Amino acid sequence: MEDAFSALEDFSADRAVVPAENSVDGPIDRNLDLLLRHEDVNIVGELVLPVNHCLLSLPGVKISGVRRVVSHPQALSHCKRRLEELNVEIDEVDSAADAAKFVAENGIGDTTAVIGSKVAAGEFGLQVLEHNFQDPTVNFNRYLQLGLGSGSAIRPGETRKTTVAFTLDSGVSDLFRAMWIFEVRGVRVTRVEHRPNRANPIRTVEKETGKAVKLDYVFVLDLEGCGSDPKVKAALTGLAEIAGFVRVLGSYTSKCESIRS
Amino acid sequence: MEDAFSALEDFSADRAVVPAENSVDGPIDRNLDLLLRHEDVNIVGELVLPVNHCLLSLPGVKISGVRRVVSHPQALSHCKRRLEELNVEIDEVDSAADAAKFVAENGIGDTTAVIGSKVAAGEFGLQVLEHNFQDPTVNFNRYLQLGLGSGSAIRPGETRKTTVAFTLDSGVSDLFRAMWIFEVRGVRVTRVEHRPNRANPIRTVEKETGKAVKLDYVFVLDLEGCGSDPKVKAALTGLAEIAGFVRVLGSYTSKCESIRS
Numbered sequence: 001m002e003d004a005f006s007a008l009e010d011f012s013a014d015r016a017v018v019p020a021e022n023s024v025d026g027p028i029d030r031n032l033d034l035l036l037r038h039e040d041v042n043i044v045g046e047l048v049l050p051v052n053h054c055l056l057s058l059p060g061v062k063i064s065g066v067r068r069v070v071s072h073p074q075a076l077s078h079c080k081r082r083l084e085e086l087n088v089e090i091d092e093v094d095s096a097a098d099a100a101k102f103v104a105e106n107g108i109g110d111t112t113a114v115i116g117s118k119v120a121a122g123e124f125g126l127q128v129l130e131h132n133f134q135d136p137t138v139n140f141n142r143y144l145q146l147g148l149g150s151g152s153a154i155r156p157g158e159t160r161k162t163t164v165a166f167t168l169d170s171g172v173s174d175l176f177r178a179m180w181i182f183e184v185r186g187v188r189v190t191r192v193e194h195r196p197n198r199a200n201p202i203r204t205v206e207k208e209t210g211k212a213v214k215l216d217y218v219f220v221l222d223l224e225g226c227g228s229d230p231k232v233k234a235a236l237t238g239l240a241e242i243a244g245f246v247r248v249l250g251s252y253t254s255k256c257e258s259i260r261s
Numbered sequence: 262m263e264d265a266f267s268a269l270e271d272f273s274a275d276r277a278v279v280p281a282e283n284s285v286d287g288p289i290d291r292n293l294d295l296l297l298r299h300e301d302v303n304i305v306g307e308l309v310l311p312v313n314h315c316l317l318s319l320p321g322v323k324i325s326g327v328r329r330v331v332s333h334p335q336a337l338s339h340c341k342r343r344l345e346e347l348n349v350e351i352d353e354v355d356s357a358a359d360a361a362k363f364v365a366e367n368g369i370g371d372t373t374a375v376i377g378s379k380v381a382a383g384e385f386g387l388q389v390l391e392h393n394f395q396d397p398t399v400n401f402n403r404y405l406q407l408g409l410g411s412g413s414a415i416r417p418g419e420t421r422k423t424t425v426a427f428t429l430d431s432g433v434s435d436l437f438r439a440m441w442i443f444e445v446r447g448v449r450v451t452r453v454e455h456r457p458n459r460a461n462p463i464r465t466v467e468k469e470t471g472k473a474v475k476l477d478y479v480f481v482l483d484l485e486g487c488g489s490d491p492k493v494k495a496a497l498t499g500l501a502e503i504a505g506f507v508r509v510l511g512s513y514t515s516k517c518e519s520i521r522s
Contacts, residue, residue: 023477026457029287172451172483176444179437190433192453196287216284222433 001031005038008148015044021142022051025074032195035146035249036165036218043163043250044152045145049257053079053134056100056126057113063129070099071115078134079115088113100124150251160226161190162251164236165218167197167244174242175219181238182223185231191222220249227251262292266299269409276305282403283312286335293456296407296510297426297479304424304511305413306406310518314340314395317361317387318374324390331360332376339395340376349374361385411512421487422451423512425497426479428458428505435503436480442499443484446492452483481510488512 004016018034021027035041053075057066068089069076075096076083083090093099096116103114104124113129114120121128154160168174172194182189194217225232227248240246265277279295282288296302314336318327329350330337336357337344344351354360357377364375365385374390375381382389415421429435433455443450455478486493488509501507 022457024457024459026290172453173449175453176437176440176450179440183437188434189437192433192436192455194453196283196285198285 002034004146005034005041008041008146009038014147016041016146017047017143018146019141020046020144022074023140023142024078027193029195031144032193032220033198035144036195036220037198039247040148041146042148042150043144043252044147044149045252046161046254047143047145047257048254049141049143051078051134051139051141052118052132053115054118054121054128055082055113055130055133056103056116056121057129058103058110059125059127061110061113061127061129063113065111066113066129067111069113069115070103072096072099075115078139081135082130082133096120100126145252152253154226154253158253159224160251160253162223162225162227162232163191163220163249164223164239164246165220165249166239166246167216167218168242169244171216177242178219178221178239181242182221182235185235185238187231187235188224189221190224191220193220194218195220263295265407266295266302269302269407270299275408277302277407278308278404279407280402281307281405283335284401284403285339288454290456292405293454293481294459296405297456297481298459300508301409302407303409303411304405304513305408305410306513307422307515308404308406308518309515310402310404312339312395312400312402313379313393314376315379315382315389316343316374316391316394317364317377317382318390319364319371320386320388322371322374322388322390324374326372327374327390328372330374330376331364333357333360336376339400342396343391343394357381361387406513413514415487415514419514420485421490421512421514423484423486423488423493424452424481424510425484425500425507426481426510427500427507428477428479429503430505432477438503439480439500440482442503443482443496446496446499448492448496449485450482451485452481454481455479456481 001018004018007013008016018031019028020031066086066088068091069083070091070093072095073092076090076092096114097120100114100116100120101124103112104126115133118128120126166178168178179189197216197218223232227233236246236248262279265279268274269277279292280289281292327347327349329352330344331352331354333356334353337351337353357375358381361375361377361381362385364373365387376394379389381387427439429439440450458477458479484493488494497507497509
């Protein structure tokens with residue numbers, strides 16, 4: 001995934017889209033860490049899409065003939081119930097798309113199926129044996145669109161969110177103060193994350209005893225409102241007074257696709 | 262790791278110790294998820310230990326003769342700098358201990374070394390080629406001790422922390438209110454985590470549009486103080502008024518080992 005960030009930085013791509021969170025499995029911390037490390041890359045948009053795992057096979061294979069299902073561990077875990085019903089052998093691979101390609105190109109698929117996307121089926125000439133193969137929990141992915149600039153201009157009536165990263169001298173004990181700075185100005189905080197601060201992962205190591213007193217974090221908050229909104233601006237100024245560093249990761253629009261599409 | 266929880270539940274173990282967080286890599290979400298799923302298992306203690314990765318080999322091997330280093334991906338990533346200096350081939354395996362055992366038993370170790378613990382060296386008859394092989398960042402692991410009961414009785418002068426999990430009807434937007442309930446009573450919140458609420462991962466799906474409005478979370482806070490402390494008790498009662506469910510995961514003592522040991 002680091003390639004996506006490099007492609008933006010060396011101007012070989014204008015936009016990158018990286019997964020940020022799955023509604024069942026939680027946040028994808030590695031991509032947030034990469035965003036924190038790549039200082040010129042900003043969030044320019046957010047997209048929430050329903051997960052539609054498809055069971056794919058070579059054309060002509062019947063679902064009753066499938067003996068083995070291959071996919072990425074996350075996809076396999078989302079489809080536990082149907083996999084148990086089918087009573088098949090399960091194999092984990094690093095990439096569902098690579099698995100689809102392998103089955104398609106090597107013609108080994110007379111009893112092997114892959115959990116993948118409709119797009120992968122089209123690309124590699126596979127058939128969709130079953131749509132929405134996942135367990136009946138409603139399942140969404142949240143993606144971040146990344147770019148070097150600040151994203152598209154705001155349109156009338158459009159609501160934006162802002163993501164801000166910062167460190168606090170007193171760590172989590174000061175998080176309440178940071179949230180208060182937003183709440184008191186009527187800026188709603190809609191997400192609170194923290195990641196290890198790799199520059200300084202232990203807050204304090206006691207000189208006398210050599211004991212670690214606290215782990216250190218970078219906090220990442222999502223706020224309702226644009227960075228140019230006076231309320232948000234005032235709150236960010238207030239935050240700077242108690243924070244070690246503050247970086248606005250982006251002000252952007254969130255788009256949500258219908259489950260029924 | 263699920264085995265550790267099962268061992269407690271079928272009484273084949275009194276205590277289990279699971280890693281909860283690394284100061285460089287962040288929390289180990291899977292173990293927090295398991296703790297949330299296993300309702301009878303509580304936190305009975307916390308242990309913060311410095312990481313001491315050792316480079317291990319068969320006796321007689323010299324560091325200059327090592328051509329290949331095998332370990333768990335996390336251990337390898339903690340030792341990047343020294344591995345680059347040694348200019349060796351690197352192989353990832355699922356378990357550093359299994360790798361040490363394999364090298365020891367198969368005698369393939371004339372040019373292969375393993376990153377592992379001093380304990381593994383002793384157990385499998387390997388020599389320690391280098392202590393503290395990791396990069397010079399201060400690096401700690403935080404472990405949780407788990408059990409079915411409520412842990413040891415509190416000793417005079419001992420400070421305790423309490424971990425509480427809860428859901429909020431308005432999701433993250435209500436987190437500030439939840440934290441306020443503790444702060445206003447003088448109970449310091451020292452950690453804030455959230456994990457997807459697997460029972461109900463999407464907060465609201467709009468009936469009209471089928472759009473997901475919010476992802477749902479279980480919040481997990483660490484508090485200073487024991488669950489029997491009147492301030493903490495009062496705050497938990499207040500929390501129950503705004504929370505969907507509240508579960509105290511444990512009140513326990515945190516122990517911290519010196520880096521210099």
